[in-house]
Amino acid sequence: MIKQWLLGASCTEVPNFEQEYMRLLEYETVAFTKGGKQYNFTREDIIRKREASCKNCQKLRFALDTLKAKLDEKEVKPDLKLVIKRYIKLNFEPSRKRTIPRRYFLSILNDYLAKTLGLAIHEKSSTWAYVIRDMLKDRSTQYRKLKLKKRIM
Numbered sequence: 085m086i087k088q089w090l091l092g093a094s095c096t097e098v099p100n101f102e103q104e105y106m107r108l109l110e111y112e113t114v115a116f117t118k119g120g121k122q123y124n125f126t127r128e129d130i131i132r133k134r135e136a137s138c139k140n141c142q143k144l145r146f147a148l149d150t151l152k153a154k155l156d157e158k159e160v161k162p163d164l165k166l167v168i169k170r171y172i173k174l175n176f177e178p179s180r181k182r183t184i185p186r187r188y189f190l191s192i193l194n195d196y197l198a199k200t201l202g203l204a205i206h207e208k209s210s211t212w213a214y215v216i217r218d219m220l221k222d223r224s225t226q227y228r229k230l231k232l233k234k235r236i237m
């Protein structure tokens with residue numbers, strides 16, 4: 085049945101195509117006759133034929149090559165703000181009362197960052213200001229406790 089695909093049929097017409105295809109890749113060359121004519125295919129020919137015949141494979145390969153090119157162009161750094169936001173979302177929840185002191189929260193956050201990324205943030209840094217103002221929406225300038233409580237797991 086895989087012979088039909090090698091001679092030009094669609095891969096959807098061949099039952100158990102994936103198994104047959106993987107079995108073909110075990111050989112360096114494949115040779116057969118059909119209608120009195122001899123056909124020879126190398127492993128590279130079979131791989132190229134598969135890549136050319138599958139439109140979805142072509143789209144995925146193009147997307148993968150595009151992403152690889154983007155990664156090569158610039159060095160990707162982990163986004164510290166996203167890591168902190170995820171940690172807060174998983175470990176804390178909003179509360180009506182101000183229950184957690186800022187410095188205690190900063191020490192918890194720095195412990196997590198030191199264990200996972202080997203980093204720490206300072207209470208005067210722009211990242212800490214972003215956490216307090218933008219993530220936690222705390223506009224207090226009196227250094228009051230934060231309206232958070234630890235999530236019970």
